Amino acid sequence: MVGAGFAGATLAKYLRLWSNYGVEVIVVEQNRQFISCPLSNLVLGGSRELSSLTFGYDMLQRHHGIQWVHDQVTAIDPERRKLTLLRGELSYDRLVLAPGVDFDYSAWPELAEASARADLPHAWKAGPQTQLLRKQLEAMPDGGVFAISIPKAPFRCPPGPYERICQVAHYLKQHKPKSKIIVLDANPDIIAKKPLFSRAWQELYPGLIDYRPNSSVLHVQAAQHKLETEFEQISADVINLIPPQLAGKVAQMAGLNNVDSRWCKVDFRSYASSLAPEIHVLGDAIFSPQPKSAHIATSHAHVCANAIVALLRGEAPDPEPVFANTCYSFVSDDAAMHVANVYRYDAAKELMVTMEGGGLSEAASTLEGTYALSWARNIWSDTLT
Amino acid sequence: MERMAALQSRPWVFAHARVIHDVFVLAGLSLVSLALWSASAQAAQPDHPSLAYTYPSHTLTLAASCAVCHGTNGHSASGMLGLAGMPAAQFISKLQAYRAGSLPATVMHQHARGLTETEIQALAQYFSAQSPGKTVLEPQPQALEQDHD
Numbered sequence: 001m002v003g004a005g006f007a008g009a010t011l012a013k014y015l016r017l018w019s020n021y022g023v024e025v026i027v028v029e030q031n032r033q034f035i036s037c038p039l040s041n042l043v044l045g046g047s048r049e050l051s052s053l054t055f056g057y058d059m060l061q062r063h064h065g066i067q068w069v070h071d072q073v074t075a076i077d078p079e080r081r082k083l084t085l086l087r088g089e090l091s092y093d094r095l096v097l098a099p100g101v102d103f104d105y106s107a108w109p110e111l112a113e114a115s116a117r118a119d120l121p122h123a124w125k126a127g128p129q130t131q132l133l134r135k136q137l138e139a140m141p142d143g144g145v146f147a148i149s150i151p152k153a154p155f156r157c158p159p160g161p162y163e164r165i166c167q168v169a170h171y172l173k174q175h176k177p178k179s180k181i182i183v184l185d186a187n188p189d190i191i192a193k194k195p196l197f198s199r200a201w202q203e204l205y206p207g208l209i210d211y212r213p214n215s216s217v218l219h220v221q222a223a224q225h226k227l228e229t230e231f232e233q234i235s236a237d238v239i240n241l242i243p244p245q246l247a248g249k250v251a252q253m254a255g256l257n258n259v260d261s262r263w264c265k266v267d268f269r270s271y272a273s274s275l276a277p278e279i280h281v282l283g284d285a286i287f288s289p290q291p292k293s294a295h296i297a298t299s300h301a302h303v304c305a306n307a308i309v310a311l312l313r314g315e316a317p318d319p320e321p322v323f324a325n326t327c328y329s330f331v332s333d334d335a336a337m338h339v340a341n342v343y344r345y346d347a348a349k350e351l352m353v354t355m356e357g358g359g360l361s362e363a364a365s366t367l368e369g370t371y372a373l374s375w376a377r378n379i380w381s382d383t384l385t
Numbered sequence: 386m387e388r389m390a391a392l393q394s395r396p397w398v399f400a401h402a403r404v405i406h407d408v409f410v411l412a413g414l415s416l417v418s419l420a421l422w423s424a425s426a427q428a429a430q431p432d433h434p435s436l437a438y439t440y441p442s443h444t445l446t447l448a449a450s451c452a453v454c455h456g457t458n459g460h461s462a463s464g465m466l467g468l469a470g471m472p473a474a475q476f477i478s479k480l481q482a483y484r485a486g487s488l489p490a491t492v493m494h495q496h497a498r499g500l501t502e503t504e505i506q507a508l509a510q511y512f513s514a515q516s517p518g519k520t521v522l523e524p525q526p527q528a529l530e531q532d533h534d
Binding site: 014018030031032033034035050051052053054055056059063125127128131295298299302303306307309310317318320321322323324326338340341342343344355356357358359361365367368370371373374375377378379380381382384385 | 441442443445446447449450451452453454455456457461462463464465484491492494495496497498499500504521522523524525526527528529530531533534
């Protein structure tokens with residue numbers, strides 16, 4: 001198992017559980033800590049510390065006898081079934097990759113070097129960049145401009161940018177009310193929970209948010225804090241540039257990103273790659289019509305763990321897996337709303353399709369805020385213990 | 386103490402787990418010996434002769450999907466309703482009421498309407514068979530190490 005985010009950690013646990021601890025699981029993960037992206041926008045809003053979203057893997061390892069290698073994969077040899085790591089080699093019978101997303105800065109040659117974008121955090125993986133963006137907001141003068149650039153879909157967490165706008169607005173409204181948020185959305189409209197976000201922006205943060213659809217950032221002048229779109233040039237005190245995304249580096253290394261050279265095509269009954277049946281890919285890295293959410297990532301892991309156990313028994317995996325998604329977004333420090341759906345495998349379409357009956361909250365509420373926190377505590381407990 | 390009690394109530398933790406935090410540190414393995422170690426790990430026979438599990442995988446996937454809000458096997462870590470040990474008839478009538486819209490909900494009507502009758506019954510059996518009242522473990526928050534990618 002390469003990668004221990006929501007998908008990878010869940011796969012490791014459930015493959016042990018559902019094989020009655022009969023399958024040896026070795027996890028390779030480059031980070032020592034798990035940081036939850038869900039709730040990390042609240043750090044920007046000022047109502048949460050990042051440390052409250054940062055956890056260790058020790059309980060997961062200990063409780064389930066998962067073998068753990070803190071290292072980085074440098075090469076994959078599918079023919080010899082070997083991984084090369086910085087400090088050694090591992091061989092495997094089945095390989096599962098959950099590398100998350102990688103960021104694509106190729107549209108901006110001026111940002112090719114990491115040092116050129118050191119001042120422009122994407123904060124799209126919770127961690128030090130989240131803290132940097134929060135510090136930049138704290139240092140921003142009252143009357144300043146916060147600019148956020150949203151890439152064309154698909155990307156990790158479709159409601160995430162719009163939730164982030166709520167959180168930044170929540171902070172500015174309290175502490176820097178003369179400030180403004182400029183949203184440069186490469187998409188033609190808000191792509192997730194639109195009526196709920198529109199309402200929150202109007203009711204909670206009137207006059208604070210300037211939303212501009214169809215606005216791709218073409219050039220970036222990092223030192224001058226300037227962005228250029230097809231239509232205009234914008235100066236901002238703080239720039240949150242969220243780049244276009246693709247399957248994480250390990251999937252690229254294995255050459256499995258075969259949809260638009262970005263995402264990995266898999267069989268949704270086993271998450272086996274369409275290019276290499278003994279390599280499974282989970283989570284945000286795959287091509288799928290479903291949102292790239294934590295709940296969906298854990299669902300990929302459940303289906304995959306079941307399929308691996310079935311395949312080891314010489315049986316066929318479940319021909320029609322079903323799972324759900326519940327995704328909460330906070331519109332302030334305590335009110336949240338959701339989108340929820342059930343998805344079922346459709347053999348004719350070879351995709352997971354959306355069942356009737358799902359949808360959005362009627363309105364954001366503090367009751368759903370408590371449910372959202374409860375969701376987080378349960379998914380962390382399920383994934384990490 | 387609560388945590389220890391919770392662990393002791395799960396004898397399989399000690400019976401079957403092989404604890405290796407970081408194989409490199411623990412065994413001081415070289416590149417070559419790591420490869421050997423890996424090969425021997427694969428050659429080892431499973432602790433259990435059979436990989437059989439009591440429930441069909443379709444039900445396991447669905448029940449695990451519920452875990453995200455209601456906890457692993459319905460043992461909730463938070464104030465959210467735990468499902469472990471809920472009588473099957475109660476589970477079924479609740480889900481049917483959510484589907485019909487006769488029980489108010491923020492989200493459960495949306496989930497209930499996506500499931501078949503058979504799936505609701507299978508989930509009811511699954512959760513009713515889980516023993517209630519287990520202490521739920523939660524990972525503990527910690528300070529961020531700045532070398533995180």
